[in-house]
Amino acid sequence: MSERDTICALASGQPPAAICILRLSGDKVWKVAGALLECGLPEPRHATLTKFRDEDSTLIDEGLALFMPGPHSYTGEDTLELYLHGGPAVIKHSLETLTAQPGVRLAEPGEFTRRAFEAGKLDLTEAEGVADIIEAETEAQKAQALRQLTGGLTETYDRWRAELTGVLALIEVMVDFPDEGDTPEDTVRPILDKLDLIITELEDALGDRGIGEKIRDGFRVAIVGPPNAGKSSLLNRIARREAAIVTDIAGTTRDVVEVRLVLGGQVVWLADTAGLRETADIVEAEGVRRAERAAREADLRIHVIDGANPEPPAGPVEQQDIVVFNKADQRSAALAPDSALPVSAATGEGVEKLESWIGSFISQRAASVEAPVITRARHREKLSAGLASLAQARQLLEDDMGAELAAEDVRMALRQLGAVIGTVGVEDILGAVFSQFCIGK
Ligand SMILES: Nc1nc2c(ncn2[C@@H]2O[C@H](COP(=O)(O)OP(=O)(O)OP(=O)(O)O)[C@@H](O)[C@H]2O)c(=O)[nH]1
Ligand SMILES: [K+]
Ligand SMILES: [Mg+2]
Missing domain, CATH: 3.30.1360.120 (Probable tRNA modification gtpase trme; domain 1)
Known part of the structure; x- marks a missing residue:
């Protein structure tokens, strides 16, 4: 030392x-x-x-x-x-x-906190909370980081680990005393019930639509529609700067252009995309492919109808999506479909309303999971792996295929959960975690 x-x-x-x-x-x-x-x-x-x-x-x-x-x-x-x-x-x-x-x-970056971690002052999720609170820009990011750095995740992962340790003990009894009178059903059923409770909790945690990661890294909103509808003009209007190229040539935008904003109290990545159409131009075709992917991966899509040439949205419109009728300065909004919001990227008409619709959707989405226990891809990976091990253990027990193998799977799940909070098997990831910190923390 x-x-x-x-x-x-x-x-x-x-x-x-x-x-x-x-x-x-x-x-x-x-x-x-x-x-x-x-x-x-x-x-x-x-x-x-x-x-x-x-x-x-x-x-x-x-x-x-x-x-x-x-x-x-x-x-x-x-x-x-x-x-x-x-x-x-x-x-x-x-x-x-x-x-x-x-x-x-x-x-080095994060070295003070790494020493704190090594001294047992905080676990890995708490250390990540320290990094996150320093980076926090929105109140929601701050609240999430604060919850994490004061042990909010630790508590849940520790509880899961304690419950699994109990299950493991029961399985080990089966291994050590295989034929103690009871029928297999009598011994296995209570274990399966306990396992199912934990499995359901892990599934719920993993089915959070990535809210914790999105509060931290940003939600995704994609502007989509046909060429020349005014998608780039709309992005620039909302971003309040000329982030994307605007011309009257259809097929101007090829790459996905993203701007970072705060809407509804959340970080939002707003993406402008290539106009969707059949094209023989291989560069534009790649742009369309990227546009479609951005649309698929977004939490919310803004479908832009070209007021100068109104057509219903070409791509799939999901229930939460917003349809806007652009160029309302030029064309009567009477031409717009009922649910479409008339806007003008040119004059700014309707854009404030659009921003507030986006903001309220995002803030509701963010509030849809009360206290996410996954805030980074790292947590998700370990938790998914842990869940897979438990599902396997459950199957082995149910099929009476060997308590010993099932016990090994439960131990594996315990290690995966332990790796999230950093109690086991984390030597190789510490460098990656702490190098994201700023120097001096
Ligand atoms: N009058 C009027 N013109 C607009 C409006 N929005 C965009 N335009 C014009 O429409 C043309 C196309 O605008 P862009 O923003 O490049 O359209 P886009 O959808 O990004 O087009 P692509 O990238 O080619 O798919 C430009 O000449 C813009 O000036 C609007 O609200 N009103
Ligand atoms: K254009
Ligand atoms: Mg464009």
């Missing part, structure tokens, strides 16, 4: 700022404080006003120092925070001075 480097980093945002916070963690903290702070090692947990000097005694800045001795600190190690003026020169001089100390180096 003592061989470990002491790490330091700027924990606050980009300079210039009123104040910056520099953070140090590791067993050289007391040495660094003794060498560079006029106050020496500050009294634990007391903000101490002090001068901060480099190795040549040149004054770097004056500010507050806060010492949090391990193990009762974020990382579990001795930790020192310096609150200085947040100018680039102060920060540069500070970090150069700190990293010039023996055994002190700059932290």
Whole structure:
């Protein structure tokens, strides 16, 4: 443990700022404080006003120092925070001075939190919650991150694991005492009932339509329709910038052009797509293929009817989808189908209403799952694998094909669930998880 480097980093945002916070963690903290702070090692947990000097005694800045001795600190190690003026020169001089100390180096992204994880201060989902709350832009993202970092996911996964451990114990009894009088039905039935309860809960969790991931990464809305309907013009109008090329040539858009917005309190990726039509042009045909895929994968489609040439939507219109009648500035909305919203990408007419329809659909969709227990693809993968193992165990028990094999499958499911919260088999994924953090966290 003592061989470990002491790490330091700027924990606050980009300079210039009123104040910056520099953070140090590791067993050289007391040495660094003794060498560079006029106050020496500050009294634990007391903000101490002090001068901060480099190795040549040149004054770097004056500010507050806060010492949090391990193990009762974020990382579990001795930790020192310096609150200085947040100018680039102060920060540069500070970090150069700190990293010039023996055994002190700059932290890698997420390294403070990784140390906290390794010290058992938080589990993997809680650590991910820390990363997410830093990235959170919407209130919904913040609430979800906060729930996660305070153990909201841990609680559910722990409960599942506890219940499965109980099931495993029952199966192991069957393995150890195969013929203890009861009929197989008497012993197996209660186990199957317990397994079914857990299997149903996992299926429910996996059937959440990806809401947790979408709150975090964004919902998908696709603008679709025939060439020249004004899809790109509409995207630009909603994005309030010229994100996509607009011309009067049919077949202008080929690639999917996405803009990131906040609508209905949620992050939304709004996609402009190629006009849907039969075409011999291989580039345009690829655009149409991409358009169709974007439409399929979207949570919601905006079908644009060209007011200049009104035709009913060509692609499948799902119940939640919105149909708009564009170019209402030019063409009478009387031509529009009943349920279509008249809009004009040119003048902006009806666009506010469209935004509010999109927003209310997305916010309802987001609220359709109360507390998602999957917020990343990583969780979904492990949970699906766990469910598959349990389904297999169930089949083996039901068909009387061997309790031993069933027990092995339940153990496998336990490992999959454990990997979500990071209690087992996660060495290989830690690098990937923590490298997504910012430096200083
Ligand atoms: N008058 C009027 N013209 C519009 C409106 N929206 C788009 N246009 C015009 O319609 C033409 C086609 O617009 P685009 O936005 O490129 O249409 P698109 O659906 O993206 O077309 P493709 O990418 O080729 O499929 C352009 O000349 C636009 O200026 C509108 O609301 N009113
Ligand atoms: K066009
Ligand atoms: Mg276009």
